[in-house]
Amino acid sequence: MSNNLIINKKFKILIVEDELVFAMAIESKLKKIGLNLSKIATSANVAIIYAQNNYPDLALIDINLNSSKTGIDVANYLWKNLNIPIIFLTSYYDDKIIKQAMECEPYAYLLKPCRQEELKVAINTTLHKHYFFFKNRKIFNQQKKEFIYFENNLKYSKTTSELFVNDIVFKLTKNEKKFFEILTKYAGKVISFNTIYNFIWREDVYDLSKLRSLVYRLKVKLGCNLFENFYEQGYRIKNIEKLI
Numbered sequence: 001m002s003n004n005l006i007i008n009k010k011f012k013i014l015i016v017e018d019e020l021v022f023a024m025a026i027e028s029k030l031k032k033i034g035l036n037l038s039k040i041a042t043s044a045n046v047a048i049i050y051a052q053n054n055y056p057d058l059a060l061i062d063i064n065l066n067s068s069k070t071g072i073d074v075a076n077y078l079w080k081n082l083n084i085p086i087i088f089l090t091s092y093y094d095d096k097i098i099k100q101a102m103e104c105e106p107y108a109y110l111l112k113p114c115r116q117e118e119l120k121v122a123i124n125t126t127l128h129k130h131y132f133f134f135k136n137r138k139i140f141n142q143q144k145k146e147f148i149y150f151e152n153n154l155k156y157s158k159t160t161s162e163l164f165v166n167d168i169v170f171k172l173t174k175n176e177k178k179f180f181e182i183l184t185k186y187a188g189k190v191i192s193f194n195t196i197y198n199f200i201w202r203e204d205v206y207d208l209s210k211l212r213s214l215v216y217r218l219k220v221k222l223g224c225n226l227f228e229n230f231y232e233q234g235y236r237i238k239n240i241e242k243l244i
Contacts, residue, residue, distance in 0.1 A: 010034075010035070010036050011035055011036065011057040011058060011123075011127060012035075012036050012037075012038035012054075012056045012057050012058075013030055013035055013036065013037055013038055013056060013057065013058050013059070013060060013123070014038045014039050014041065014047065014050065014051060014054075014056035014058070014059040014060070014084075015027065015037065015039070015040045015041065015059075015060050016041045016044070016047040016059060016060065016061040016062060016065070016071060016074055017040065017041075017042065017060070017061075017062045017065075017089065018042045018043065018062065018065050018066045018067070019062070020040070020042060022062075022112060022113070023040045023042070024040070025113065026060060026089075026114075026119070027040065029116045029119050030119075032116060033116065033119070033120045033123075035123070038050075038054060038056040038057075039054070039056070043065070043067050043069075044065055044067050044068075044069030044070070044071075044073055044074045045069070047059075047061075047074050047078075048074060048077050048078070049149055049150075049151075051078050051082055051084060052082070052147070052149040052155075053148065053149055055082065055084070056084060057084075057085075057127065058084065058085050058086075058087065058123060058126060058127060058130075059074075059075070059078055059084050059085070059086055059087070060087050060089055060110075061074055061075050061078075061086055061087070061088055061089065062088075062089045062090070062112075063088050063089065063090045063097060063101060064090065064091065064097075071088065071089075072097075072100055072101050072103075072104060075088070075101070075104035075106065076103065076104050079104050079105055085107050085126050085127070085129075085130040086104055086105070086106040086107060087106060087107055087108045087109070087110060087122055087123065087126055088101055088104075088106045088108070088109045088110070089109075089110050089112055089114070090109060090110075090111060090112065091111070091112045107122075107125070107126035107129060107130065108122040108125065108126055110122055146158055146159045148184050148187060148237070150224075150226055151224060152165070152222075152223070152224055153165060153166045153167075154170075154222070154224075154226070156180055156184055158181075158184055158185070161177045161180065161181050162177075163180060170222075175200050175201075175214055176214065176217075176218055176221075178199060178200045179196065179200060179214060179215070179218065181199075182195070182196055182199045182200075183196075183227070183235060183236060183237045184237060186236075187236075187237050188236065188237075189236060190228075190230050190233050190234045190235070190236045191234045191235060191236060192233065192234040193206060193208055193211060193233075193234050193235070194206050195234070196211060196234065196235060197210070197211050200214075215227060215229075215235065225238070226238055
């Protein structure tokens with residue numbers, strides 16, 4: 001294996017940084033060294049849900065996020081649940097904070113602002129070490145992609161057609177399961193009212209009021225709205241980032 005992984009593959013990088021100007025500066029450096037930006041997440045919740053659904057190859061995380069959850073909280077989740085390698089970004093060196101951060105097992109620390117060459121070396125070293133020890137990561141990702149994650153600790157299993165709340169199965173009717181099934185099968189696409197209706201009820205002529213009643217009951221039951229209604233077109237599962 002080459003020691004320079006960057007030149008061998010287009011890795012996707014997640015930046016978790018609430019200072020947008022600095023995040024964009026990092027993005028510019030990434031492009032110059034040939035890497036793809038997966039996402040700039042400006043909050044902990046956005047970062048976690050995005051990672052759950054998109055599995056970036058590496059996360060650059062600011063330790064001091066201006067929110068209830070810190071960069072350490074985000075890193076802990078990404079590493080322990082998704083095995084995503086972490087490089088911490090910090091404006092200053094603090095022994096107490098670094099000691100807390102060590103629990104996330106980060107591969108490197110970079111002091112802001114970092115130079116392009118420092119960033120390149122840190123990323124290259126991190127990816128090389130990580131993929132040396134996690135050669136079976138593709139299998140891990142395939143297992144994780146069984147789920148689509150939403151707000152309020154909701155997740156849907158595409159394998160079993162079950163909805164979970166806090167990892168406990170949330171009871172859905174047969175028709176509700178079918179509604180989730182067709183929308184998640186084509187996540188990101190608008191599915192026509194007619195197609196959804198035929199899939200659920202197997203009737204040639206669809207009754208839009210019947211479908212709308214099903215969606216309304218689901219919203220009330222879940223306590224949130226996971227579906228977008230496109231006028232005279234159809235429904236789709238809401239963009240994950242819009243739910244936060």
